[in-house]
Amino acid sequence: MTRSDRSPHGGRLPSGVARIAVDLLGGDGAPAVVVDGALRACSADPDLHLVLVGPQQSAGEVVGALAVGDRERVSVIAVDSVIGMADSPLRNIRRETTVRTAAEAVYTGRADAMVSAGSSGAAVAASAHVLGRLRGVRRPGLAAQLPTERGPVLLLDVGVTLDATMLELVQHAVLGTAFASVGLGIARPRVGLLSIGSEPGKGDRLRRAVSIALSDIPLPAGGHYVGLVEGFDVPRGGPADVVVTDGFTGNILLKGIEGAFTASRGGSKISEVYGTRPHEAAVLLGVAGDVVVCHGSAGGAEVADGIALAARLHRDRITPAVAGIADDLLTELSSAGGLTIRDALGERS
Incomplete structure (x- = not known):
């Protein structure tokens, strides 16, 4: 090809x-x-x-x-x-x-x-x-694909779940893993959770609890949780193929990356890493x-890129494939209702 x-x-x-x-x-x-x-x-x-x-x-x-x-x-x-x-x-x-x-x-x-x-x-x-929504999904998430020198990185959520819960972040990890498998062709996707450091235990209570939960959940499509990743891991690629975060943080990070690329156009290291600008079209998963x-702020070229992406989603039947891969686990997580920060952290009242 x-x-x-x-x-x-x-x-x-x-x-x-x-x-x-x-x-x-x-x-x-x-x-x-x-x-x-x-x-x-x-x-x-x-x-x-x-x-x-x-x-x-x-x-x-x-x-x-x-x-x-x-x-x-x-x-x-x-x-x-x-x-x-x-x-x-x-x-x-x-x-x-x-x-x-x-x-x-x-x-x-x-x-x-x-x-x-x-x-x-x-x-x-x-x-x-x-x-x-797909069966069991609490809230959908926007997933943006970022090209890096080490392969694509899927970042989600980038704008929906501004006040994400533990269940929503875990479900987004499931959806992102399934999409990376069928949509990006990544075998055994590596999933990371965005935090302020990569050492275990870093981050706020929500991030620490989600990290524990993801360590215990068998992700679909052979996906596996690799732990916490930092902001600079996203644009350069490497530790994770899928990076999960809340929509507030994800939107800020994505726009920061886009702004850095725009400011650098013409030959800086950022341009050399990407080779192409970050895709300004996100897939709504869930x-x-x-x-x-x-x-x-997309221009004509970016809108055309979004239309091409939508056409590919349909032609490759990616959404039904994601639903088929993730359905059982999404439903199980939703019905369990036991994903609480307090339990994950082993806290007692």
Whole structure:
């Protein structure tokens, strides 16, 4: 397989029709950058069909820019309302908005996957509400793939679980392990927990308890817990293929890495390590459908990258594979209800 045969996220390009619902009003530069990304994606993938969700005029720009023979690859669902970055996702989840309508397109079978560069909270809330969560999943998590000189590193969560519980972090380790196996092709994924040091016992009570729990749980797909990892282990790769943390810390770390890369472009050691910028599209793990969330500041190229990732999720049936691998353990963890920090640390009242 040559380099040109592969997508930016791994796997062959392209194989079979993929219908992707695209939120035209999602992102800081929407709709212009999303229109640009949609056109780039169509040009790169002849088997791609787009369901554009947004204002008729913006969708018309995409259709009008395509060759006459390609226009049948695009359909439009006209919606003018959006959940803004400052809006409450939960209070607005039942409104007819672009992100909710995109999720409904997947749910009804009109689309195979969805992409949004808008509010990540809105995308997560809409996806969980409309598509539902995988059995046993407490809260979904956003997983970002970071290219490093030692292979890809999957970082999750990067924005959903700002106040993550012990159960949620353990479940994300399970989901991340399954995705690394089927989505990244990593045999026996190594799982690490982000903390302030790699020595056993480092970190707050939550991190210490999760570390003990992960040491006792047989992770799926031959995955195994390697212990605590530090922030610098993530961009350079090495100790772990999957790094688990809460969404607050993960989002800060991811944006710090992206900022360092942007500031260094042109030949610094960071550029040499990556060779390519960190992917600005994250997979939402834990929902019953294929959902990709792009960075709010994504440009056209990054939106196109997110659409390509969504198409690959569908074509390779990655979400059903993750569900099949992780289902039993996720359900067992959820039903046990005994994952408490106090018990893990051996504390007594």
